Amino acid sequence: MLAVAGLTVTYGGTTAVDGIDLDVGDGEIVCILGPSGSGKSTLLRAVAGLEPDARGGVSWDGDDLARVPPHRRGFGLMFQDHALFPHRDVQGNVAFGLRMQRLPGVEIEARTGDALALVGLAGFERRRISELSGGEQQRVALARALAAAPRLLMLDEPLGALDRALRERLVTELRALFVHLGLTTLFVTHDHDEAFALADRLVVMHDGRIEQVGTPAEVWQRPANAFVARFLGWNVTHAFSGADAAVRPEAVRVVDHSGVSGTVIARTFRRDHFLLAVRLDGDDDDSEVVHAEVSLDADRVPDVGERLALDVRPGDLLHFD
């Protein structure tokens, strides 16, 4: 089990990771979700031992890892943009960690083959890295991390560089693979869909701190604070109840009268609905903007520039403590 306590990383004057506490249980898949610049990659690198400036505790099954160099931690890290060795072929990349473990050649060969088969690249052993597509490079990077059988697998934006269709397919495959292998996994992403689909438990990070920890369902249904709510696409406004509260765009209704009035400033087509951005009437220029969904089979969809009124049911409002 991985235990992180009070982990802090400071670069010059800025604190990238600020006193993080986090446990990852055996076989658990934990995702760190946050916008870019929130310190999530730095957290991963600090756990790997690649940030010499990190302070605080990282331990595995109770053993303190502070003085253990990266190559003795037994953790695997799949890098953003892969970091494959350009001077070695696919086999040379995947076998690298096994060679470091001084395994016999026969076993290296067998396990390299297994790892490549696992990611669907059987027979790619002699290919050069430069000949591979982005998706194939991603799979080689995954095979390289998996082949060494790390006790903790970490992935930094594992599906970052891929197109949407490939990403959606791989998300399902990856989760099945991690569960099948019983891997303890810690990964980082800025993409909600990827995080919700892959993780047992989510950690939402912002400005080097943890904002919320919970299962995907918990986080999606009850964001802990205004930041998490906004990051997940909720409106956060005091227009409807007088106090700051979060409400999902699909719960905001366009009404004929009463309610809160405003002007449509943008209309975006979103597959199964239109998303309206409505600037609420106010005294100043930076008055609030609230998003509302209008279904495709509504009588009519308001146009940009149109004035309308918005309302929500009290039960759809989420108040923060």
Add this chain to the structure above:
Amino acid sequence: MTTARLPRPVRIALVVVPVGFLAVFFAYPVLAIVGRGLVPQWSVDLDPLGDVVTDAALRHIAWFTIWQATLSTVLTLAVGLPGAYVLARCDFPGRRVVRALVTVPFVLPTVVVGSAFVALLGDGGPLGWLGLDQTLGAILVAHVFFNYAVVVRTVGSLWSHLDPRPEEAARMLGASRLRTFREVTLPALRPAIAAAGAVVFLFTFTSFGVILILGGPGTATLETEIYRQTAQLLNLPLAAALTVVQLVAIVLLLVLTSWIEGRQRVSLSLRAAGETARQPRTAGARLFVALNLALMALLVGVPLGVLVTRSFDTPSGFGLDFYRALGEVHAGSTLFVEPVHAIANSLEFAAAATLIAVVVGGCAAFTLASAHRRGLDALVSLPLGVSAVTVGFGFLISLDHPPFDLRGSWWLVPIAQALVAVPFVVRVMTPVLRAIDPRLRDAAATLGASPGRVWREVDLPIVARAALVAAGFAFAISLGEFGATVFIVRPDRPTLPVLVFRLLGQPGPSNFGGAMAASVILMAITALAILGIERFRAGTLGTF
């Protein structure tokens, strides 16, 4: 893309000027040497060439040339690689200054390097007791001093851009620091190490001024022997035969180098240099950085410091006597003019050479930037590899009779110096011209600029700056040029390097002091030229 929009006559001129210049002043003299070496008196005579192969003394010279170049290369790499690491990957205060300072020896005239080490290792020098003067040891130390920057710059620039994540990936997969260096870093650096090694080998293989000044009876190389056979023994056929041997060796070397480089092409992922450097954190890392910085300070600072000190260290105490004496002709001196005239000679020759080199090299650079012409590229690089001595000797035996009778012409020296500088001008200008983003021109055109206006507004400012930088380099090189100049310069018009060489060859403390003082003056003028380049270079070059 650069020349495509220019009128056809201009484009033709851009090719004809460099090709014509190199044909007359490089290819023709070299062919004349081959002719002298193999077919004197219009019949093939392989005796001189046979002598080189069979004569034990000459065979020893050939082997020694290879041996000292190999040793110099290995030593320079061994000393330079840790330095390259420190300057590329370690972040410490004053890193940019140190990086600039270690480049200083490389731009110094070879004669200055030679006299600095004579000052350090010779009679009365602080390290004279080592007995290294006139030995292989002195030559090796001077070669390391001179070429250290080649390794630090070539390998260091790749190292500083090398993506550190494959190294981290190796660490994550269980490789120790040493193992990571061997398995990941070294293979990635290999092309740069090979390139730096090849350049150092070529430079030390054709090293002339340093060996002539620092070497002794047992340290003759092909270069110094060509000079001795020509200038002292007047055995031109043998000198020509030696030059042919050297030419063959250099061509083989260049072919081998490009073959090795071609085999090693690996596409690397590179990053901005600023992202890869880190502050040394552990005590061991700090010690490593400190040791390397101390070595750089010793290597660069001590010889130059001793040179400057000894130029003031007169028999009557510290003073400017040696500098003042440069204005007088001594009785019994073999110098025909006041040494101070050498400064004026040097400046005039170098100015003319710079003009020629920038025009010829600039034309070549324009052509090379617009289209990849391997023939022209190879032709303009050749004078660099073929050695200044070959150029000088070739001029001596080919330009003294029709069709190109330039005997006694003042222009002979600047033309020879320009020939040596042209490859550098091309190397500096071509990448800049090539890097002009064609979209800038398209953007200017869509904003309403005519083709001429586009050239004036987009190309010209970039070109002018590149030309100024190239001119600074050409001036510094011409100023310090020794190998070719010493063959062809008239005795009554010596340049500074030639003056230093002659003074060192004469006995007595006043001649020695004069050589020191003249070296310091030469070093100062060179430094000014290089500082001028850095000013023009600062900021804008390469950021377009």
